[in-house]
Amino acid sequence: MFSQACKYGIRATLYLSIHTNEEKKAGVKEIADALSAPQPFLAKILQLLSKNNIISSVKGPNGGFYLNAANNDLPIISIINCIDGKDVFNSCVMGLAVCSSENPCPLHIQAFAYRSGLLYQLKYQSVREMAQRVQKENLKI
Amino acid sequence: MFSQACKYGIRATLYLSIHTNEEKKAGVKEIADALSAPQPFLAKILQLLSKNNIISSVKGPNGGFYLNAANNDLPIISIINCIDGKDVFNSCVMGLAVCSSENPCPLHIQAFAYRSGLLYQLKYQSVREMAQRVQKENLKI
DNA sequence: TTTTTAAAAGACTAAATTATCTTTTTTAAA
């Protein structure tokens, strides 16, 4: 469903929400180690997220990546939109060019239910909220 | 979610269920044209399905691909298992190596709930049943 | 001001997926 880059992107953003703020930043190495992700690949992803203001960064000594309040307020879906684009939740599971409620593929209704449930979580849950849930419920990222 | 190969595989199998039987077979070209799929790529996929007894085929003049009764009775999921493997519905949406009810990722519950709805359709609906639904409800494949 | 640190940017490589092309085998019809 999500690309590898997108998965790393979501996990890295949650990591930043939990472990950083304007005063305390994290470098690529720290994040890559924490997520068991390839460091240079993760760097690319973080740069993309930073360029699109999903996460924040500063260069130089004591620099690194972090989330500010605005970043923390963004819905999780914004990470996905940034990395995988907006079609992830719209494209037909069976690969039909046209597939809608009016012209459904044989799996349309079920797939739609599955995806809209997940989409709801991603649209209406902020990075901060999910990060808090991770801490409170001791979830893995 | 599914690979391109898998999508073509499902659609081709439904096409065969609707248009063929032991007496009336379809060649790759006919199927590829009907699905707007690349012919040589589709041929590969059909060969794989045939080798795994998901669909049937005969060589030579008047040969082609078709579904017999046993093929028609298989659940849709068998096509997916054959082409994409069994992990499609088990792997973590966030890419975690370990992700289960005991050790869930932040999206586990939602992903699990909605995936199992889709999985149910694929496990307990035979090729024949889905093909009949396609015809009755005038669905596109 | 110089040095060091860390992200940004860009070029490059590897692997997987998608797709194509060519040859071989099977089978039925001529």
Place this chain on the structure above:
DNA sequence: TTTAAAAAAGATAATTTAGTCTTTTAAAAA
């Protein structure tokens, strides 16, 4: 028995995704 039709098999090519490496830029500390 030969020919033709069609799948099977195998090699090759293109594209996308994943991942790496090198150089540049920015910023803080020495």
